[in-house]
Amino acid sequence: MTAVTAARATGQALERAEAAGLNATLAWSNTALEAEAARVDSMPVPGPLHRLPVAIKDNICTAEQPTTCGSKLLEGYHSPYSATVVDRLRAAGAMVACKTNLDEFGMGSSTEHSAFGRVKHPLAPERVPGGSSGGSAVLVAVGAVPMALGSDTGGSVRQPAAFCGVVGVKPTYGRVSRYGLVAFGSSLDCVSVFGKTVSDAESLLWAVAGHDWRDATSVDRPIPDRAPARTTLEGVTIGVPVEYFPADLDAGIGAGCQAVIARMRELGARVVQVLLPHTRYAVPTYYIVAPAEAASNLARFDGGRYGARRGPHADIAALYQGTRGHGFGAEVRRRILTGTYVLSAGYAEAYYVKAQSVRARIAADFTAVFAGGVDCLFTPTTPTPAFAAGDKIQDPVAMYLADIFVCPASLAGIPALSLPIGRTKGLPIGGQLMAPMFEEASMLGIAKLLERSLDGSAEVVR
Amino acid sequence: MSVSAEAVLRLAQLAELAVADAELPALTAQLDRIVTFVAQLATVPNPSEHAAGPPEPAPVALRPDVVRPAGLARDISAFAPEVVDGFFVVPRLGAMDGS
């Protein structure tokens, strides 16, 4: 098989996904795919991702396709450069398959907040695929691509991975360059990966990871070897934080997680209950820090440069207010207003500064648990399986709480992943692993063994 | 109510977002709900003086002072809705104007 054949197959798969009305893809073309194939075929040495098609969330800049961030405001915007991660995956022999639909600028947990329409769940079209990287998750779930790039700011890769039944890995903050990822919450944003399997996700992660001088927050650390295939969990201590198993946890998800815990014990793990006492503050902390940074990051979209102008603009104020007021969708505007509020004079101390201190305590909770001998934490990824479209759209706080188990790792900057651990009422369940800073390799090793030891698509027994 | 309609309009001014009259009540209610939700952090006690803070992040790496212009790939006019003689053009400053 040549790359051209692979490109044609990918094009057909994307066409099928479009025909199914999933609305997961944004810009792509067979012509561009063939050009990618030709480029890959002419590479003198095949790279680690040789001929693999990779879908790219549309908040990651590509020089060849438009980059819209799912926003009317950036409709038609062509980045003059590609993100470092895109350059790296192409250098590794992968083909850019398509750009994928997302919640506008990555803000949302359902991929309903895209200017280009909502993305549908691959198994239940009336449900959401999670978000904000819903398009990437769906394309991996339906097998159109083996792997995809997303971005995880407060769970935006792990939560849709759980909803769609695929693997989603968020690395340590700083492990992967953010250069070319359109910023949402800069201190939280991690380019993250989806894979059909843990190994696929791992391949993509290590292809794009590594220090980049263009990102002052990227970390100069060697890329570890691929996780060896484990056969047991002997000598491994798994922490199970009680705060992640509340009384109102979906019963199917609870049962699924208990089954995994039992299986880990069988595999030889020492499973211990641990406390992460500041967990309940993670969502409110997140919804101060992320909107504050978002309001700042999105200030550049003012109608003066790039992107479209909206509304009348007799003077500059009208241009700004019209472009931003009409160009941004409802959720983005709420976050900008929230972020402006928490940073404004008289409120910054009580909100933004306070949130920084609570964030430090959330991180300290993890540090203490890991220092106490826990190698990896296991939790459910989400409190419920995929919810129905429209369910939470009128209540932003209900939507925010969908990220209750995923945003703590984002605030702490630690690596985390979600892998399929079964289904409840036909909907996928995700189990989350969280590890100490830069311990992705050991986390991935445990995930691979769990993947082999569980049937991720089987209905859980309650 | 911790967030009033007036407060929303003031924030919208600060953030340069047009807010239509018709959407103001719903937006105010949503922001009030969000702000009330995040305000629960006030109940978290402040850390004691000697509590261990988070580890200091690695210092910023500096760039050598080398002229290395990164191209724009396209003409400057591709990066703005209105360009004249190489200048970006925006409407007159109005309320921000010095004159």
Added chain:
Amino acid sequence: MSWEMVIGLEVHLQLGTRSKMFCGCPTTFGNPPNTNVCPVCLGLPGTLPVPNESAVRLGTRAALALGCTVHRRSRFARKHYFYPDLPKGYQITQYDRPLATGGAVVIDSPERGAIEIPIDRLHLEEDAGKSLHDRLPGKTLVDLNRAGVPLAEIVSAPVLRSPAEARAYLTALKQLLTWIEVSECSMEKGSLRVDANISLRPLGAARLGTRTEIKNLNSFSNVERALVAESARQQAILDGGGAVTQVSLTFNADTGQVRAMREKEASRDYRYFPDPDLPPLLLDEAWVAACRAELPELPAARRARLISEFGLSPYDAGVVNGERRVADYFEAVVGAGADPKTAANWVSGEAMIGFNATGTFAVSAAQLAQLIGMVRDGVVSHQAARQVYAELGPAAGEPRQVAERLGLLQIRDTVALERWVTEVLGAHPAEVERFRGGETKLLGFFTGQVMKRSQGQADPQRIQPILVAKLRGE
């Protein structure tokens, strides 16, 4: 009532780097609009800032020269406001953790003499672009070439007491900053810009009055003029029983008037927070110590040394010390054997004219020292030496050869001088009589006549004793 002015100045200084603060674009001045731009300084989506090492070094150097404490740890923050020439909607600057605080500049106050003006802080930031409001009707044109150029903002304590004192502060500050070669300090090119804060309070009062800020003053004299105008405006308000309101003002140099800038009420809420794209800036002590070691002798110390070591008057020392290269030149001339006082006169006179015009000294220090020696030894007159100086240059040869070629060597041959004296006295018998009758001031007349007869070549120092001897009939 008598009012006291309270003035503080904010100086924005462009640091002399090759590339911008956070990207690799050049900092060159005067290029076509939007040509020194890249994805980073255009604020394109997805781009990130990476700080320039030279900007940090030059900022540190300036801070050390000002006697500031350079902080081991500082950080960058975002300052938010919407303006067409601010591409990201925020400026990256330092806010709660500036690079340096404390410090002082010694100034020559016209009213209070030599006084120390404390510096509150020095911080690093990026410049905005340039907006042109008068090129197209109803439109604003934006050039982002300057966006991202590295600046140091230097904030004085509000302790200046008069417009003239403000000017003296700026003069001293500019001298220092030029001296340590951190910036071109050109107001014309915008590499040095001044904002002035001023308030009035009753003489002797401790509480500060409401201040106003005059933005973007473009010359030292305009700083002075604007402060005179604004203090008069505030005084008229206060004398009339009114209250000053806090506003930002612009100064119109043509009319000499200040005028309030129209501002949105909300625009002062800058919503600062630490820039999450930039980890803290940590400077280790050895690095700061190396910066300190690289500093040249600073102007105040050098001026004191010029007075103590070379016996210059404070005035002469000030002139010679105006610029570091001038002081270096002066010391080289003295080092080559010239008398310091005479050297100071030459350096601040003839040499400075050429230096101001061309930025260089055409005559080497060794040549000037030789020329000064020739005047001392009476080989040439001072007048002739100035002519020789004008001819000197890299290719002109030695001063003595030049003087010879120009026929400017003084004639000190007693026989020749006596002949001219005899001829002059013979030609003016009436004057000789009057001299002998007590009109001794005629000595100057006879000297002039001898110089004339010698076509300027006689050494006037040697004419007089001969004249006096002959007139007294010796």
